[in-house]
Amino acid sequence: MLSRLVLRAAPAALRALPPPVAVGVLHTTRPLHTTQQSLAPVPPLPEKGGEVRHGLIPEEFFQFMYPKTGVTGPYMLGTGLLLYILSKEIYVINHETAAAACILTVIIYGIKKFGANVAAFADKLNEEKVATALAMKNEAMQALQTAIEEEKKEQWRVEGRSYLFDAKRNNIAMLLEANYRERLMMVYSEVKKRLDYQVAMQNLKRQKEQDYMIQWVEKNVVQSITPQQQKESIAKCIMDLKALSKSAHAAV
Amino acid sequence: LPAAVLLKDTKLMDVKLGQLGTWLAMRDFTPGGILGAMRRGYDRYYNKYINVRKGGLGGISMLLAGYIVLSYAWSYSHVKHDRRRKYH
Numbered sequence: 465m466l467s468r469l470v471l472r473a474a475p476a477a478l479r480a481l482p483p484p485v486a487v488g489v490l491h492t493t494r495p496l497h498t499t500q501q502s503l504a505p506v507p508p509l510p511e512k513g514g515e516v517r518h519g520l521i522p523e524e525f526f527q528f529m530y531p532k533t534g535v536t537g538p539y540m541l542g543t544g545l546l547l548y549i550l551s552k553e554i555y556v557i558n559h560e561t562a563a564a565a566c567i568l569t570v571i572i573y574g575i576k577k578f579g580a581n582v583a584a585f586a587d588k589l590n591e592e593k594v595a596t597a598l599a600m601k602n603e604a605m606q607a608l609q610t611a612i613e614e615e616k617k618e619q620w621r622v623e624g625r626s627y628l629f630d631a632k633r634n635n636i637a638m639l640l641e642a643n644y645r646e647r648l649m650m651v652y653s654e655v656k657k658r659l660d661y662q663v664a665m666q667n668l669k670r671q672k673e674q675d676y677m678i679q680w681v682e683k684n685v686v687q688s689i690t691p692q693q694q695k696e697s698i699a700k701c702i703m704d705l706k707a708l709s710k711s712a713h714a715a716v
Numbered sequence: 717l718p719a720a721v722l723l724k725d726t727k728l729m730d731v732k733l734g735q736l737g738t739w740l741a742m743r744d745f746t747p748g749g750i751l752g753a754m755r756r757g758y759d760r761y762y763n764k765y766i767n768v769r770k771g772g773l774g775g776i777s778m779l780l781a782g783y784i785v786l787s788y789a790w791s792y793s794h795v796k797h798d799r800r801r802k803y804h
Contacts, residue, residue, distance in 0.1 A: 511769050553801065
């Protein structure tokens, strides 16, 4: 109990202490942690890359030339450059040109024919990757959600602990009561046993005294009957019997 | 007019033609600076054309075209001998 009091007083006492001195002084003028964490959430990838025309020239070039030369400007520029390069033989036409032409034809034909399929396939692979990652994220969120609910349920359950303690207290009280009554019963039976013993002893003694006395009286009486008395009593008996038989005869 | 932006901080597209020389001189030509510039250029190209959801052909084809042009330029002294005319 006293420990609980001390624990309750501790935080208040700690708060009353003076704040601790700064461990070291930071020699920076740059402010730290002014904005939120910039790493999360990561901004999503852009859908499509920069526009490229004919697979070679970025769209920005055409936009750059549009105000001054209109739509055909860059194409005229390309044609002029090509003619210049060819005429001055900065680009020389030789056997490699033929090889390049064949290779380029095949490549362009392949791209035009199978480009869409390959793109769809690559997109599907990407989709699967993104789907698995998303599924993992959703699962994790779901798991955390269920964990939160479980926690809330546990907190609700904690509120019932008063009932639990009451039940336990009742149990213990009953145990104590039962034990007490048991002991009471034992005491009673023991005392009764001793008292019964005393009573039985007294009875036995009384009985023995009685028996002995009766025996003694009989013995003395028998001793006191002298032979003379015996004869007299026998004669008296015979006379009585005769009288009786007479009266009996008379009755019949 | 807004407060004058330092010439050092303007982008290349905003530099006037007359200021080009001074602008070039002000650039960072230390090895660290050159590396930083290469890294920035790579990042810009990568994030614009390759690191997207549905990347197209243009991303790598531009790199390949650049490689073709560069290799032609490096081997021009060898190709020069196949010219049809000597004087143009």
